[in-house]
Structure formats: structure tokens, C-alpha cells
Amino acid sequence: MAITTAAGLSVTTVSTTQQAPLGFELTVPTANQGEQVWIYVQANAPGPGLVAGTVCARGAGAAAATFDVIPAPVTTGVNGVVGVCVTAIPDNSFGFIMKKGFCNVLAGSGTIDVDEAIIVGATTAGRADAVAGGGAGAAVQIGFGWATANAAAGNPALCYIHCT
Numbered sequence: 001m002a003i004t005t006a007a008g009l010s011v012t013t014v015s016t017t018q019q020a021p022l023g024f025e026l027t028v029p030t031a032n033q034g035e036q037v038w039i040y041v042q043a044n045a046p047g048p049g050l051v052a053g054t055v056c057a058r059g060a061g062a063a064a065a066t067f068d069v070i071p072a073p074v075t076t077g078v079n080g081v082v083g084v085c086v087t088a089i090p091d092n093s094f095g096f097i098m099k100k101g102f103c104n105v106l107a108g109s110g111t112i113d114v115d116e117a118i119i120v121g122a123t124t125a126g127r128a129d130a131v132a133g134g135g136a137g138a139a140v141q142i143g144f145g146w147a148t149a150n151a152a153a154g155n156p157a158l159c160y161i162h163c164t
Contacts, residue, residue, distance in 0.1 A: 009026075009040075009096075011026065011028065011036075011038045011086070011087070011096045011098075012087045012095075012096075013095060013096070014087060014088070014089050014090070014093055014094070014095040015093060015094050015095070016090075016092070016093050016094070017094070018042070018094050019040075019094060020040045020094075021040065022040060022041060022042060022066055022067035022068070022094075023039060023040065023041075023066075023067045024039070024040040025037055025038065025039050025040075025099065026038045026039075026040070026096065028101075030101070030102075033101065033102050034101070035100065035101065036098060036100065036101035036102075037098070037099040037100035037101065038083075038096040038097065038098055038099060039067065039082065039083055039096065039097055039098075039099045040067065040094065040095070040096055041056070041067040041068070041069045041082070041083075041089075041094070041095065041096070041097055042066070042067065042068050042069070042092065042093070042094050043069060043085075043089040043090065043091055043092065043093055043094075043095070044059045044063060044068045044069060044070050044091065044092070045069075045070055045071055045089075045091050045126075046091050047091065048088075048090075048091075049088060049089055049090035049091040049093065050069070050071065050085040050088060050089045050097070050126075051085065051088050051106075052085060052086055052087065052088050052104065052156075053084065053085065053086075053103075053104050053105055053106035053156045054071050054084065054085040054106060054126040054127075055071065055072040055076075055081060055084055055105060055106070055120055055121070055126050055127060055128050055144075056069040056070065056071065056072060056081070056082045056083050056084065056085055056097050056126070057069065057070060057071075057072035057073065057076045057080045057081055057082055057120075058070070058080070058082055067082070069082055069083075069097065070125075070126075071125040071126025072120045072125060072126055073120075073125050074120060074121060074122055074123060074124070074125055075120075076120040077120075078119060078120075078142055078143060078144045078164075079164050080120075081120060081144045081163045081164075082097065082099070082163055083097035083098050083099040083161070083163050084097060084098050084103050084104075084105050084145075084159075084161055084163075085097045085098075086098050086103050086104070098161065099161075099162075099163045100161060100162045100163065101160070101161065102148070102158060102159070102160050102161075103158070103159065103161060104156035104157065104158055104159070105118060105128045105145065105147075105156065105157055105159045105161065106126070106127050106128065106151075106154065106155070106156055107121075107127060107128060107129070107151040107152065107153050107154060107155055107156070107157055108121025108122065108123060108124045108127035108128055108129040108153065109121065109122070109123040109124060109127075109129070109153050110129055110130065110153060111130070111150065111151065111152055111153060112128060112129070112130050112147045112150065112151045112157040112159075113130060113147060113150050114147055114148060114149055114150055115146070115147065115148075116130035116131065116146070116147045117130065117131040117142070117143030117145070117146055117147075118130060118131070118143050118144065118145045118146070118147055118157075118159055118161075119131055119142060119143050119144065120144075127154075128145070128157075128159070130147070131143050144161055144162065144163050145159040145160055145161035145162065146159060146160050147159050148160060
């Protein structure tokens with residue numbers, strides 16, 4: 001069953017014209033993985049735009065007051081992560097990114113391993129790295145998500161994310 005807004009937008013709708021208020025959240029139930037929460041944004045990512053698996057943050061300056069999102073810079077703290085792009089969104093286009101739920105997240109320069117907390121990558125904007133020393137039982141309260149699968153550098157890992 002596809003969940004859409006009253007206007008017929010689905011989480012995979014991408015458009016060059018704004019179809020909903022920026023910051024609009026859509027909650028979608030899943031069969032066995034809890035709720036997904038999606039947020040409507042505008043991509044501000046020259047070049048390829050936001051590719052699937054990109055960790056997103058708000059833009060700088062005046063853009064930070066809107067839901068104009070960029071690949072999360074390597075200096076982004078956990079509270080600066082808005083969500084993860086699941087369906088590619090070209091630069092200056094509009095669409096939904098996932099704020100909460102299970103999705104693929106692109107690994108940064110290192111590997112992401114199952115049962116590790118994830119943070120914004122230390123060397124590549126828009127990617128994720130495992131929390132140093134983070135594993136089952138470690139103090140990993142600083143992550144925005146948790147890996148449920150392994151991924152080599154540059155590849156997607158299925159993760160549960162929960163972004164503020």
C-alpha cells in the first residue's frame with residue numbers, strides 16, 4: 001500500500017517545482033520495521049545533486065533557516081543531520097528525505113560494520129563513518145543511526161536512522 005499526502009505526493013516524488021511546504025513531515029507505517037518519517041526539502045547540491053544514501057544537513061547562512069539541504073559537511077555534529085536521501089534529488093529540485101527509519105547510508109572513507117553507531121564521515125561530505133570504538137556495548141550515544149549491515153568505503157549499508 002503506497003502512502004501519499006492528500007495532494008498525491010509520495011516519498012519518491014521529485015520535482016523541479018515545490019509541491020509541499022519545506023519541512024513538511026510525512027509519517028509512513030511499514031509492515032515490520034516501525035514508522036518511517038520523511039521530510040520535504042530542496043536540494044542544494046551542485047553537480048549530481050543528492051544521490052541515494054547521502055547524509056544531509058541544512059545549508060549555511062540564511063539557508064539554515066529553511067529546509068534547503070546539502071551533503072552534510074565533515075564538521076556536522078549529530079544534531080545537524082536532517083536525514084538521508086533515499087531517492088536521488090537533483091540540485092535545486094524538491095523531494096523527501098528520510099528522517100527516521102531503515103534506509104541505505106553511504107559509507108565514508110572507512111567501513112561501516114553491523115552493530116556500529118554512525119556519524120557524519122570524517123573525510124567525505126554526505127557520507128557516514130562508524131563511531132570510533134563504537135560497537136555493541138560501547139558508549140555510542142553520539143550517533144544519528146545504527147548499522148544493521150556491513151559496507152565497504154563508498155558503498156551503502158542498511159542502517160536505522162533517527163535524526164533530530
